[in-house]
Amino acid sequence: MIFEFLGNKKKAVIAMAHIGALPGSPLYDADGGIDKLIEGVLADVEKLQAGGVDAVMFGNENDRPYVFNAAPEGVAAMAAVVQAVKPSLKVPFGVNYLWDPKASVAIGAATGASFVREIFTGVFASDMGIWQPDCATASRLRHNLGRDDMKLLFNINAEFAHSLDSRPIELRARSAVFSSLADAILVSGPITGEAADQSHLRKVCEAVTDVPVFANTGTKIDNVREVLSLASGVIIGTHFKVDGYTWNAVDGDRVKRFMDVVETLR
Secondary structure, X not given: OOOHHHOOOOOEEEEEEEOOOOOOOOOOOOOOHHHHHHHHHHHHXXXXXXXXXXXXXXXXXXXXXXXXXXXXXXXXXXXXXXHHHHHHOOOOEEEXXXXXXXXXXXXXXXXXXXXXXXXXXXXXXXXXXXXXXXXXXXXXXXXXXXXXXXXXXXXXXXXXXXXXXXXXXXXXXXXXXXXHOOOXXXXXXXXXOOOOOHHHHHHHHHHOOOOOXXXXXXXXXXXXXXHHOOOOEEEEOHHHEHHHOOOOOEOHHHHHHHHHHXXXXX
């Protein structure tokens, strides 16, 4: 079993539900407001569920340039959007506020999420500057909010960044489980939508055997067999979009074709 909230699913597929730019970010559509954000993500969620994904994860990928400390208006808006979409959900859900672990945990706890994804550990040189997440505070917040059941998915090699930790990736993964209580390890490519280095994924899967390991970016119908021969599951955003372009709406046919392949691997 990967996680209790996924039941007996094997080789799980978590699909991204990208929310439009939130209030406070440069790309926010003030004329459309929160209602437009809800409408857009609801349409995507309906296609993802119809295609057969195992879970969805709400994310604020459109809030470029990204921040390390979430703005209150963004946190409030994301929680409102997720809460509005919840009645339409038929699968478990998670959240990820880029790139703030505390905000992600807070939104997840408030909305009843089953899991949270973030960069919780490490030190990185990134497009946003030096990146030093605070895992301990986020973990304690989860506990203090009474949500120890909410799984924390640790993305250990951040997109848009380079790790300043010289340890091999598999050692960093083992360490995150041992010292920081990771519930799952995620292996990413260099940028959203780009595949993780397969040698990195293999090394992490071989080194970490007590929690699930997911490929976090870049899985497509062309490489899913190879990826799922190693990983417990995948997180997909870009490949499910129209023309495979990150900022487009979800393409229901692409989701269905992908999930048909996954079913043959289970």
